[in-house]
Amino acid sequence: MAEPDAAGLLDELNSLRRRARIARHGYWLPSVVIGLLTLGAIPFYRPVDESCPPGVRSCSLPYRGTGFDVPGLGKVDLLRVFNSGNLFPLASPLALGLYWVLVLLVGLGATVWWYRWRAVRAGVETSTGAYVRVTLGGLVVVLGIALVGGLMTEIAPYFHFGYEGNLLASAVFLALPVGLAILSDKEVTRTRWYRIALIVGFSLAVLLGAVVVNKTGGLMLFAAGLLVLAWLERSPLCAVVALGYTGFTLLANVSYMGTLYYRLGWRPDSRLDTVFSAKDVLLPGAIALVGGLVALVAGRVRR
Amino acid sequence: MSEHPTAELDDVVHQRHRLGILTVTSEAKRVEFGYLKSTLDLTPGNLSRHVSVLEVAGLVCVEKGYEGKRPRTWVSITAAGRKALAREMVALRALLDRHDER
Numbered sequence: 001m002a003e004p005d006a007a008g009l010l011d012e013l014n015s016l017r018r019r020a021r022i023a024r025h026g027y028w029l030p031s032v033v034i035g036l037l038t039l040g041a042i043p044f045y046r047p048v049d050e051s052c053p054p055g056v057r058s059c060s061l062p063y064r065g066t067g068f069d070v071p072g073l074g075k076v077d078l079l080r081v082f083n084s085g086n087l088f089p090l091a092s093p094l095a096l097g098l099y100w101v102l103v104l105l106v107g108l109g110a111t112v113w114w115y116r117w118r119a120v121r122a123g124v125e126t127s128t129g130a131y132v133r134v135t136l137g138g139l140v141v142v143l144g145i146a147l148v149g150g151l152m153t154e155i156a157p158y159f160h161f162g163y164e165g166n167l168l169a170s171a172v173f174l175a176l177p178v179g180l181a182i183l184s185d186k187e188v189t190r191t192r193w194y195r196i197a198l199i200v201g202f203s204l205a206v207l208l209g210a211v212v213v214n215k216t217g218g219l220m221l222f223a224a225g226l227l228v229l230a231w232l233e234r235s236p237l238c239a240v241v242a243l244g245y246t247g248f249t250l251l252a253n254v255s256y257m258g259t260l261y262y263r264l265g266w267r268p269d270s271r272l273d274t275v276f277s278a279k280d281v282l283l284p285g286a287i288a289l290v291g292g293l294v295a296l297v298a299g300r301v302r303r
Numbered sequence: 304m305s306e307h308p309t310a311e312l313d314d315v316v317h318q319r320h321r322l323g324i325l326t327v328t329s330e331a332k333r334v335e336f337g338y339l340k341s342t343l344d345l346t347p348g349n350l351s352r353h354v355s356v357l358e359v360a361g362l363v364c365v366e367k368g369y370e371g372k373r374p375r376t377w378v379s380i381t382a383a384g385r386k387a388l389a390r391e392m393v394a395l396r397a398l399l400d401r402h403d404e405r
Binding site: 006007009010012013016017019020021023024119120122123124125126127 | 319322323326327329330331332333334335337338339342343370375377392395396398399402
């Protein structure tokens with residue numbers, strides 16, 4: 001075979017590869033859905049009414065947690081990663097926690113359905129296996145955190161990593177399931193080493209999560225899903241959306257969003273209490289929504 | 304004396320349309336027959352023949368089914384197909400590098 005023929009053939013194959021990749025790009029809808037579902041959490045962040053009944057000078061707020069005592073495990077709170085640690089006490093932490101569980105499952109179902117529907121229309125199918133595994137695996141990690149969290153209440157203060165340490169630990173917590181999910185599509189899953197990595201990764205994620213993750217569990221799971229989607233799609237724009245969503249999620253987990261908004265000049269008055277209470281979800285949701293819409297328009301323009 | 308890069312080329316894989324089939328299928332979970340036909344600009348008979356050669360060699364899998372009443376044929380690359388494609392790409396790049404060295 002002549003070398004110039006090889007060059008032409010390689011160019012042709014690279015062109016085919018790019019066309020197939022573009023033809024199967026479908027991330028705009030999952031990104032829009034994740035953005036809308038994230039922003040849809042805002043009403044559930046309504047702070048509890050701190051005013052006392054008329055004629056009463058001082059009163060204590062009724063504690064509305066979602067945990068319960070389990071003998072031998074301490075306080076188990078299945079929803080703590082979704083609703084604990086907020087700036088203001090919430091009017092209904094149970095509703096917020098259930099909302100996040102529901103939308104994670106709805107987002108998963110919608111994404112899988114969408115890619116299958118799109119495959120029939122476009123004739124080329126993107127695998128969603130890794131996306132399904134990271135979302136369902138993430139929910140199992142959340143369950144593990146709830147079970148371990150009660151046991152770790154006594155020792156958690158000794159694992160205070162500091163601001164940067166918490167940020168790094170949160171990033172590691174997110175990277176573990178994403179890395180394992182990406183590998184789950186490869187031949188390596190048949191090896192013993194992958195099975196060991198799965199057990200170690202799950203255990204480490206649960207322990208880290210019990211110490212460093214609070215209130216951003218829903219954002220974390222959506223971020224993991226978007227990162228895996230960016231990998232599956234091999235799309236730079238999808239990667240930008242995923243990294244943006246992840247970045248703000250990590251900042252929210254270390255309670256930096258209030259400082260960020262203050263530095264950006266946003267100082268809301270009391271009429272925006274619910275919106276400010278939901279400050280952690282605003283930027284991630286906006287990035288996913290806008291990124292998805294940009295991808296939709298870019299896809300239409302390209303055609 | 305080092306072997307010429309063309310010695311690494313596999314006759315089953317090293318055919319323009321079959322390389323095209325492997326390249327497209329390697330980019331997706333599976334690809335529909337109609338998409339391959341239009342992308343590679345092949346007649347149905349021609350495409351079938353090339354897909355059969357690859358299927359017999361264990362480099363692709365073919366699933367036939369229906370979407371409603373419409374028959375559909377899906378082609379997906381196997382692990383062996385990915386390895387064969389990777390080897391072919393390495394051999395082609397080695398050919399180009401050899402040309403560039405002259």
